[in-house]
Amino acid sequence: MAAQTLYDKLWHSHVVSEEADGTCLLYIDRHLVHEVTSPQAFEGLKLAGRKLWRAHSVVSTPDHNTPTDHWDEGIKDPISRQQVETLDANIREFGALVYYPFKDKHQGILHVVGPESGATLPGMTVVCGDSHTSTHGAFGALAHGIGTSEVEHVLATQCLVAKKSKAMLVRVDGQLGRGVTAKDVALAIIGRIGTAGGTGYAIEFGGSAIRGLSMEGRMTLCNMAIEAGARAGMVAVDQTTIDYVKGRPFAPNAEQWDAAVANWRTLVSDDGAVFDAVVELKAEDIEPQVTWGTSPEQVLSVNGRVPDPAAESDAVKKGSYERALQYMGLSANTPITEIPVDKVFIGSCTNSRIEDLRAAASVVKGKKKADSVKLVMIVPGSGLVKAQAEAEGLDKVFLDAGFEWREPGCSMCLAMNADRLEPGERCASTSNRNFEGRQGQGGRTHLVSPEMAAAAAIAGHFVDVRTFA
Amino acid sequence: MKAFTQLNGVVCPLDRANVDTDAIIPKQFLKSIKRSGFGPNLFDEWRYLDHGEPGMDNSTRPVNPEFVLNFPRYAGAQVLLARDNFGCGSSREHAPWAIDDYGFRVVIAPSFADIFFNNCYKNGLLPIVLPADVVERLFKECEVQEGYRLNVDLEKQQVTTPSGEVFSFDVTAHRKHCLLNGLDEIGLTLAHADEIRAFEARHREAKPWLFV
Ligand code: SF4
Numbered sequence: 243m244a245a246q247t248l249y250d251k252l253w254h255s256h257v258v259s260e261e262a263d264g265t266c267l268l269y270i271d272r273h274l275v276h277e278v279t280s281p282q283a284f285e286g287l288k289l290a291g292r293k294l295w296r297a298h299s300v301v302s303t304p305d306h307n308t309p310t311d312h313w314d315e316g317i318k319d320p321i322s323r324q325q326v327e328t329l330d331a332n333i334r335e336f337g338a339l340v341y342y343p344f345k346d347k348h349q350g351i352l353h354v355v356g357p358e359s360g361a362t363l364p365g366m367t368v369v370c371g372d373s374h375t376s377t378h379g380a381f382g383a384l385a386h387g388i389g390t391s392e393v394e395h396v397l398a399t400q401c402l403v404a405k406k407s408k409a410m411l412v413r414v415d416g417q418l419g420r421g422v423t424a425k426d427v428a429l430a431i432i433g434r435i436g437t438a439g440g441t442g443y444a445i446e447f448g449g450s451a452i453r454g455l456s457m458e459g460r461m462t463l464c465n466m467a468i469e470a471g472a473r474a475g476m477v478a479v480d481q482t483t484i485d486y487v488k489g490r491p492f493a494p495n496a497e498q499w500d501a502a503v504a505n506w507r508t509l510v511s512d513d514g515a516v517f518d519a520v521v522e523l524k525a526e527d528i529e530p531q532v533t534w535g536t537s538p539e540q541v542l543s544v545n546g547r548v549p550d551p552a553a554e555s556d557a558v559k560k561g562s563y564e565r566a567l568q569y570m571g572l573s574a575n576t577p578i579t580e581i582p583v584d585k586v587f588i589g590s591c592t593n594s595r596i597e598d599l600r601a602a603a604s605v606v607k608g609k610k611k612a613d614s615v616k617l618v619m620i621v622p623g624s625g626l627v628k629a630q631a632e633a634e635g636l637d638k639v640f641l642d643a644g645f646e647w648r649e650p651g652c653s654m655c656l657a658m659n660a661d662r663l664e665p666g667e668r669c670a671s672t673s674n675r676n677f678e679g680r681q682g683q684g685g686r687t688h689l690v691s692p693e694m695a696a697a698a699a700i701a702g703h704f705v706d707v708r709t710f711a
Numbered sequence: 712m713k714a715f716t717q718l719n720g721v722v723c724p725l726d727r728a729n730v731d732t733d734a735i736i737p738k739q740f741l742k743s744i745k746r747s748g749f750g751p752n753l754f755d756e757w758r759y760l761d762h763g764e765p766g767m768d769n770s771t772r773p774v775n776p777e778f779v780l781n782f783p784r785y786a787g788a789q790v791l792l793a794r795d796n797f798g799c800g801s802s803r804e805h806a807p808w809a810i811d812d813y814g815f816r817v818v819i820a821p822s823f824a825d826i827f828f829n830n831c832y833k834n835g836l837l838p839i840v841l842p843a844d845v846v847e848r849l850f851k852e853c854e855v856q857e858g859y860r861l862n863v864d865l866e867k868q869q870v871t872t873p874s875g876e877v878f879s880f881d882v883t884a885h886r887k888h889c890l891l892n893g894l895d896e897i898g899l900t901l902a903h904a905d906e907i908r909a910f911e912a913r914h915r916e917a918k919p920w921l922f923v
Contacts, residue, residue, distance in 0.1 A: 256914075258903065258906055258907050258910040259903055259906050261884070261885055262884065263883045263884040263885055264883070265883060265884075265885035265886075267900060267903060267906075267907070269907070269910055269911065269914060271921050278741050278742075278803075279802065279803065279804065281744035282744065282745065282746045282804075285744070285746075290897070292897070295907075296911075298922070298923070306741075307742065319742075321742040321743075321765060321766075322742055324742075324744065325742050325744060328744050339923070363920065363921065365918065365921075366921060371802060371804075372801075372802055373800065373801050373802040373826060386826075387802040387826055388802060388826070388829075389802055389803075389804035389807075389826060389829065389830035389833060390746075390803075390804040390805075390830075391804060391830065391833035391834065391896070392829070392830075392833070394897065395896060395897050395900065398897050398900075398901070399897060399900040399901060399904075399907065400907060400911070401900055401903075401907055403885070403896060403900065405883065407825075437729060437796060437799055438729075438795060438796040438799070438822055438824070441796070441822060441823075441824060441825055442825065471796070471799065471824060471825070472825075473825045473826060492923055493920075494920035494923075495920075498919055498920045501920075502918070502920045505918065537729050558728050558794060558795070559728075561726075561727075562727070562728055562729065565727075656733075656738050656801075657738065658738050658739070658741065658742070675731075675733070675800060675801075677731045677733045677734065677800060678733070678734060678756070679733060679734070679737060679756050680733055683737075683756060683762050
């Protein structure tokens with residue numbers, strides 16, 4: 243048989259049927275369901291009198307709307323509350339493998355909860371009505387975001403109607419420098435290929451720098467694949483993957499473990515497998531990244547300067563640069579390290595796992611938030627991450643620095659709950675989107691790694707974390 | 712699903728690249744548990760001068776006269792002309808719901824984000840990719856010619872300009888069939904229920920750990 247890519251293997255092992263034009267029915271192993279993109283899907287099922295094809299494929303928790311403080315007061319916003327209660331009711335009616343309701347000790351962001359519970363496994367097809375589902379590709383799984391009609395379709399049929407994408411290999415070889423993280427790699431890749439660079443592709447991240455990343459780092463990287471336009475990002479299975487999965491609640495039991503591992507070891511691209519596109523980066527060239535504009539591709543090294551639209555020859559680009567600078571309240575040629583921040587947000591499905599919090603805490607330890615910074619919010623990705631961080635005393639480090647230590651959820655990543663920026667406020671954020679209004683109308687977002695966000699909180703402006711002591 | 716066959720409609724040009732789904736329908740409107748009623752909040756932050764929240768009476772809000780959707784000449788537009796990477800960002804299907812609810816039936820751009828592109832087809836909305844230079848020309852023609860209309864024929868896979876110029880576009884056979892006939896995709900898939908069951912049984916046998 244011809245050499246196959248990891249993507250080929252994952253795809254072909256899930257095709258139920260194929261039409262002449264290449265449209266396939268793809269079998270879905272895991273379906274993650276949250277409160278925002280599911281109500282209309284369940285409503286559709288009810289109207290048509292349909293049931294779930296396989297309720298045990300569903301793992302669910304509310305995350306987008308849940309508050310991150312005053313849990314004793316419940317969800318104050320009545321519309322948010324209705325959406326969360328609608329999910330409670332739908333799961334009660336239709337069933338699921340597991341549901342973590344609001345305030346459960348496991349509740350959190352689905353893309354954190356799935357992997358940590360072992361509900362995301364290598365070789366799976368994983369879907370969720372959320373674009374950052376690409377996160378789960380870190381396990382050598384085929385994972386992508388779907389719309390609400392597709393949520394309904396998967397609930398009813400266990401299949402997705404899909405056509406195979408092209409395959410892209412993004413290879414990062416070498417050794418990442420100290421203070422350079424998976425987030426910086428992700429942003430550097432997006433800076434290189436653009437936010438539409440991966441459109442129509444499934445991206446496999448490979449190379450020695452990727453193999454050197456922890457599972458948390460791989461999840462951060464795959465999470466951002468969608469910001470490069472790719473619905474799916476993935477990393478081949480290796481010992482790091484297998485060690486992470488072992489012992490988690492929904493991981494294979496002892497009886498099935500060896501067979502599962504033997505299968506997982508095949509989840510790599512074969513030697514000589516052909517990709518439709520290959521992009522190569524050298525790890526040594528990647529510096530800590532900071533976005534300056536309103537698209538993740540508008541990104542620079544921390545030692546760069548805000549670009550000058552006048553120097554841009556492409557008219558569409560020039561226009562979007564001008565608009566971005568105006569929205570961001572920045573002038574051309576300003577050094578990134580001279581940009582002050584009003585708020586700092588460390589959280590989101592990109593960077594809210596235990597390793598992220600440890601990294602942030604290591605920068606903060608013994609220091610205090612700058613007086614000019616109004617608010618620093620640390621929002622763990624799940625109840626379990628929160629408990630682990632507290633067991634390690636990380637909450638103390640943050641609280642001593644004058645930061646806020648919150649309950650888990652999406653929070654200010656998209657500001658659907660009460661956590662948001664006011665117009666004109668500038669935020670160093672570890673989330674994944676710096677679109678206009680993403681963190682609150684008129685809010686200005688700069689995407690960075692947890693270390694860089696923590697350092698900005700202390701300094702009051704962006705600093706190169708590599709030289710920050 | 713609503714069928715789409717053919718349309719002759721006024722074109723509204725939205726001259727920005729990378730229009731994301733947050734801009735198409737801001738997140739506060741995602742709290743709705745319904746599928747309809749998003750039209751008045753399409754492009755909410757660009758379209759109105761105040762901050763929109765669900766439940767507001769949109770007819771009394773101050774509109775932004777500089778935003779293209781508010782130009783009288785584009786009233787009743789059914790074709791949205793857009794730039795590269797339209798619909799990027801969040802997977803929210805509320806974006807095509809809002810575009811559709813507003814009254815658009817077709818979106819033309821040089822490129823679309825994948826999830827958005829896919830979501831359009833599920834809602835009777837036709838996304839059309841045309842080459843960048845063609846889109847550029849359509850923008851120019853639309854600007855100089857008030858009441859500029861395009862004719863879109865899905866059966867023939869053609870867009871025709873007022874001067875009679877014809878541009879062909881691609882669409883997969885499966886999507887075309889579903890859209891032309893307004894088919895319910897779940898019903899279509901369930902016609903394969905036996906195949907799905909057979910696949911599932913083999914899959915479970917080979918990888919039982921996936922079925923905890
Ligand atoms: S943390 Fe942000 S990006 Fe991730 S699922 Fe929540 S809202 Fe979406």
